[in-house]
Structures are given as C-alpha cells and as structure tokens.
Amino acid sequence: MKSEKNTATLALLHERAHALFAASRRRASDLRCSVVEIGGASVLDCGVHEAGSLQSGLVLAKLCLGDHAEVNLTPAEPDMITDIAVMVSTDHPIAACLGGQYAGWPLAADKFFAMASGPMRMLRGREEMLQHLNLITTADSLTSAVGVLESDRLPDASVIAEVATACGVPAARVCLGVAPVTSIAGGVQVVARSVETALHKLHALEFDVTKVVSATGIAPLPPGAKPGDTVEGIGRTNDAMLYGAKVTLWIDAPDEEIDAVAMKVPSESSSDHGQPFAKIFKQYDYDFYKVDPMLFSPAVVTIHSLASGRTWRCGKLAPEILRTSFGIDS
Numbered sequence: 001m002k003s004e005k006n007t008a009t010l011a012l013l014h015e016r017a018h019a020l021f022a023a024s025r026r027r028a029s030d031l032r033c034s035v036v037e038i039g040g041a042s043v044l045d046c047g048v049h050e051a052g053s054l055q056s057g058l059v060l061a062k063l064c065l066g067d068h069a070e071v072n073l074t075p076a077e078p079d080m081i082t083d084i085a086v087m088v089s090t091d092h093p094i095a096a097c098l099g100g101q102y103a104g105w106p107l108a109a110d111k112f113f114a115m116a117s118g119p120m121r122m123l124r125g126r127e128e129m130l131q132h133l134n135l136i137t138t139a140d141s142l143t144s145a146v147g148v149l150e151s152d153r154l155p156d157a158s159v160i161a162e163v164a165t166a167c168g169v170p171a172a173r174v175c176l177g178v179a180p181v182t183s184i185a186g187g188v189q190v191v192a193r194s195v196e197t198a199l200h201k202l203h204a205l206e207f208d209v210t211k212v213v214s215a216t217g218i219a220p221l222p223p224g225a226k227p228g229d230t231v232e233g234i235g236r237t238n239d240a241m242l243y244g245a246k247v248t249l250w251i252d253a254p255d256e257e258i259d260a261v262a263m264k265v266p267s268e269s270s271s272d273h274g275q276p277f278a279k280i281f282k283q284y285d286y287d288f289y290k291v292d293p294m295l296f297s298p299a300v301v302t303i304h305s306l307a308s309g310r311t312w313r314c315g316k317l318a319p320e321i322l323r324t325s326f327g328i329d330s
Contacts, residue, residue, distance in 0.1 A: 006095075006134065007137075009068075009092060009095050010095055010099060010119075010122060010135065010137050011137065011142075011143075012068070013065075013066025013067075013068055013095055013096065013099060013100055013119045013122075014066065014119045014123075014137065014142075014143050014144065014146065015142070015143075016066055016067035016068065017062075017063050017066045017067055017100070017118065017119050017144075017146035017175075018143075018144040018146050018175060019067070020059065020067045021042070021044065021063060021144075021146055021175045021177070024044060024056075024059045024063075024177075025044065028044065030055075031046070031052075031053055031055055031056040031059065032051045032052055032053040032056060033045055033046045033050050033052060033053075033056050033185075034049070034050050036154065038154065038156065038157060038160055039155075039156070039157030039158075039159075039160030039161060039171050040160065040164075040170070040171035040172045040174075041160040041163070041164070041171050041172070041174035041175065041176060042174070042175050042176070043154060043155065043175075043176045043177075043178060044056075044059075044175075044176065044177040044178065045154060045178055045179075046059070046060055046177055046178060046179040046183070046185040046186070047178070047179035047180055047182075047183025047184065047185045047186050048151070048152060048153060048154050048178055048179065048180065048183075049154070051184070052179055052183045052184050052185035052186070053184060053185060054073060054184060054185075054188060056179070056184075057179070057184060057185035057186070057187065057188025057189050057192075058071050058072070058073070058188060058192075059177065059185075060148050060177045060179060060185055060186075060188070060189035061086070061088075061101075061188060061189040061192035063118055063146060063147070063148050063177050064100055064101040064117040064118050064147075064148050064189065064192075065088075065090070065096040065097065065100050065101050065192075066095070066096055066099070066100040066119045068090060068092045068095060068096035068100070069088055069089060069090035069092070069097075069195075070087075070088070070089045070090070071086065071087070071192050072086075072087050073085070073086060073087070073188075073221070074086075074087040074218065076218075076220045077218075077246075079244075079317040079319045080218075080219075080220035080244045080317065080319070080322065081220060081244070081319055081322040081323055081328060082220040082221055082222060082223070082322075082326065082328075084220070084221045085191075085218050085219060085220050085221060086188060086191045086192045086194075086218070086219055086221055087216070087217070088192050088194060088195050088215075088216065088217045088218075089214075089215070089216040089217075090195065090214065090215055090216075091213070091214045093195060093199060093209075093212050093213075093214065093215040093249075094133060094135070094199065094209055094210055094212065095135065097193075097195050097196040097199050097200075097215075098129060098130075098133060098196070098199055098200065098203070098209065099119070099121070099122050099130065099133070099135035100117070100118055100121070100122070101117055101118075101192075101193060101196045102117065102121070102129070102196055102200055103115040103116065103117045103150065104117075104127045104129065104130070105117070105120075105121050105124060105126075105127070105147075107149065107159065107162065107163070109155075109156075109158045109159040109161075110156070110158050110159075112151070112153060112155055112156065112158075112159050113151070114149035114151035114153075114155070114178075115149070115150045116147050116148070116149055116150075116163075117147060117148045117149075117150075118146050118147030118148050119137075119145075119146050119147070120145035120146055120163065120167050120174075121147070122135050122136055122137045123137055123138070123143070123145050123166075123167035123168060123169065124166040125137075126166075129200075129203060133203075133209070133210070138168070139167060139168040143169065143173070144169065144173040144174070144175050145163060145164070145167035145169045145173060145174045145175070146175045146176075147163070147175075147177075148176065148177045148178070148179075148189065149176055149177070149178045150179070150180070150181055150186060150189075150190070151178055151180060152180035152182070152228070152230065154178055155176065155178070160174055163176070180230065180233065181225070181230060181233035181234055181237055182224060182225045182226070182227055182229060182230060182232075182233035183224070184224060186233070187221060187222065187224055187233070187236075187237055188221065190237040191219045191220070191221055191222070191237055191240050191241070192219075193219075193241065194217030194218060194219045194241060194245040194246070194247050194298050195215045195216070195217035195247055195249075197241055197247075197296055197297050197298055198215070198217065198247040198249065198297060198298050198301055199212060199215070200296070200297075201264075201265050201294070201296065201297035202261060202265060204293060204294070205261045205264055205265070207257065207260075207261045208253070208257070211251050211252050211253040211257075212249050212250070212251050213251065213252055213306060214249075214250040215247065215248065215249050215250070216247070216248045217246065217247040217248070217298065218245065218247075219240045219241055219245035219246075219298070220240050220244040220245075220322065221240070222236040222237060222239070222240050222322075222325070222326050223236070223326050223327065223328075231278055231281060231282075231286065232278060234277070234278070234281065235276055235277045235278030235279075235281065235325060236278075236325055236326060238277035238296075239276055239277050239321060239322060239325040239326075240322070241296070241297075241298060241299075242267040242273065242277060242295065242296075242299060242318075243267070243299050243317060243318035243319075243321045243322050243325075244299055244317055244318075244319075244322050245299050245300070246299065246300040246301075246302070246317070247300070247301050247302070248301075248302040248303075248304065249301065249302070249303050249304070250304050250306055251303055251304070251305060251306065252305075252306040252307055253305070253307060254307060254308075255305060255307070255308050255310055258303055258305060258310075258312060259312075262301070262303055262312040262314050263314050264294075265297055265298075265301045265303075265314060265315075266297060266298060266299060266300060266301050266314050266315025266316075267295055267296070267297045267298065267299055267315070268299070268315055268316065269294055269297075270292045270294040270295035270297075271292060272291060272292045273295060274318075274321075275321065276321055276324055276325040277325070278325070280295070298315070299315050299316065299317050299318065300313070300314070300315040300316060301313075301314050301315055302314075
C-alpha cells in the first residue's frame with residue numbers, strides 16, 4: 001500500500017509538471033516553441049514545426065521528471081567526446097525517474113506512434129513496473145495529464161482522445177510537449193535519462209529500487225542527427241547513454257544486495273554492447289523489443305552504500321565508439 005507521504009509526492013509531480021507547462025507556455029517564443037490547441041488539449045511544439053532550443057529541451061526533461069529533479073547543461077568530461085553534457089540530480093529518484101520519466105507508454109492511434117513519458121503515465125497506470133512500485137495515481141479536480149511525446153509529428157485529435165481516456169481526464173486537461181529525437185530539444189530530453197536507465201536496469205535485475213535514496217547522472221549531448229534521420233538520432237542519443245553516461249546512486253541496502261547486482265548494471269554487461277547502437281538496431285530490424293533489454297543502461301555506475309560506507313564503481317566509457325557514432329573526425 002502507498003504511504004501518505006508517497007501519495008503526496010506523486011501528487012506533487014503532477015502539480016509541478018502542470019505549473020512548469022503553464023510557465024513554459026507563457027514563454028514559448030523565448031523557447032523557440034509554439035503552443036497549439038489540438039482536440040481540446042494544449043500541445044507545446046518543441047521541434048516538429050518549430051526550431052526548439054536547448055532550453056526547451058531542458059523543459060521537456062523536467063516535464064518528464066515532474067519537475068522533481070535538477071536538469072542542467074554542464075561541461076562534458078574529455079572521454080565524453082562532446083563539449084557539453086546533460087546533468088541530472090534528484091532526491092526523489094523512483095517517483096521522478098520511474099514514475100515520470102521512463103518512456104513506458106507506446107502511444108499509438110491511427111497512423112500516429114510515439115513513446116510517451118511523464119507523470120501522465122501514472123494516471124494511465126497500466127505498466128507493470130508502475131503497479132509493482134505503487135506509482136499509480138487517480139485523476140481529480142486538481143490533476144492535469146502532463147506528458148512528453150518523442151515524435152516527428154504532432155498528435156491529432158484522435159491521439160488526444162486516446163490520452164484523455166487512458167488518463168481519465170477531459171481533453172482540456174491534457175498538456176503535452178512534443179519533439180523528435182533529431183531536434184535540439186529532443187536530443188536534450190533523451191540524454192537527460194541517465195539516472196532513469198540505471199534505475200530501470202536495477203528494477204529489471206529485481207533489485208529493490210525503493211532503497212535508492214538519491215542519484216546523479218551525466219551524459220554527453222551528441223550532435224544533432226540529420227533532420228528526418230530518426231535512426232541516426234536514436235543511435236546517437238542511445239550511444240550517449242550506453243558509452244558515455246556516468247551515474248552515481250546513494251543506496252540504503254545491505255552490501256550483499258548491492259554486490260549481487262553492481263557489476264550487472266552498466267551497459268557492458270550486455271552481449272549487444274560494443275558497437276554503435278544504430279548498427280545494433282539494424283541487426284534487429286529496427287525493433288527495440290528484439291534488442292537485449294540489459295543493454296539499456298549507463299556506461300559507468302557508481303554506488304555509495306549509506307548502510308556501510310562502501311563504494312562500488314563499475315563499467316567504463318567508450319570514447320572511440322562515441323567518436324564514430326557522433327561523426328567526429330578529430
């Protein structure tokens with residue numbers, strides 16, 4: 001059962017995400033975005049018909065996280081190849097990253113498809129992980145369904161209707177940010193998922209992720225892919241995670257529980273590790289569900305035990321793969 005504290009935290013994710021969306025709507029032109037009304041919902045275009053920006057990418061990332069994490073651009077480390085990285089830190093890692101940020105909703109309606117993230121997933125409540133971790137909320141008069149769609153198209157009215165029905169809210173209370181992975185904003189919001197990938201990997205390894213107390217992550221921001229080249233965009237952003245991301249977790253658990261999973265968390269534990277993701281993706285006929293799920297995790301993971309004071313550091317960066325993926329000659 002959910003505690004009152006947990007219920008309040010989840011409610012706050014919805015409230016903060018809606019407040020951030022409202023504030024971003026007011027400054028859409030500064031973000032090089034626009035707001036359009038579709039099927040009664042408000043949609044923030046951050047890269048489909050608009051240029052978008054670095055700042056709108058940060059907004060999308062924070063919307064995904066229910067504004068329960070700090071997300072910033074910061075200088076990258078030398079082995080990350082690029083000059084700029086995306087840094088994430090949160091003291092609410094499970095609610096923000098797994099309840100909000102994880103792209104666990106494959107949203108399909110008519111000919112439209114997008115991977116959906118954000119607190120609205122908890123209103124839908126159909127994902128097994130959300131059910132297992134008690135990360136499900138119900139609609140009320142104060143709740144809006146706020147989410148982010150990774151797509152090169154804006155949703156139409158039928159998609160909005162699908163979201164509203166799934167979340168149990170009127171279409172007028174649906175607020176969506178949209179950007180393709182090839183856009184500036186889309187690239188930022190995907191690369192802001194370093195902590196989320198580590199937590200999801202731990203959950204897949206059947207570790208009790210509720211024992212993760214705080215987390216930070218950093219991943220290189222790759223060059224944008226050619227407009228329309230979704231495979232290259234997916235490849236570069238995934239490589240930023242698999243071969244360039246570093247995550248630190250503070251965990252309150254016995255050493256033997258951490259020992260059992262620590263070496264398995266980094267991406268190098270997967271048999272698919274070792275080549276640019278675009279090549280891996282092609283080998284599996286561009287089907288994410290055929291790729292080894294153990295691959296989707298950061299390159300390096302550091303775990304600090306709050307119980308014993310011990311530290312584990314596993315994995316390594318792969319700058320040469322990043323250089324190839326990012327198309328950097330020198």
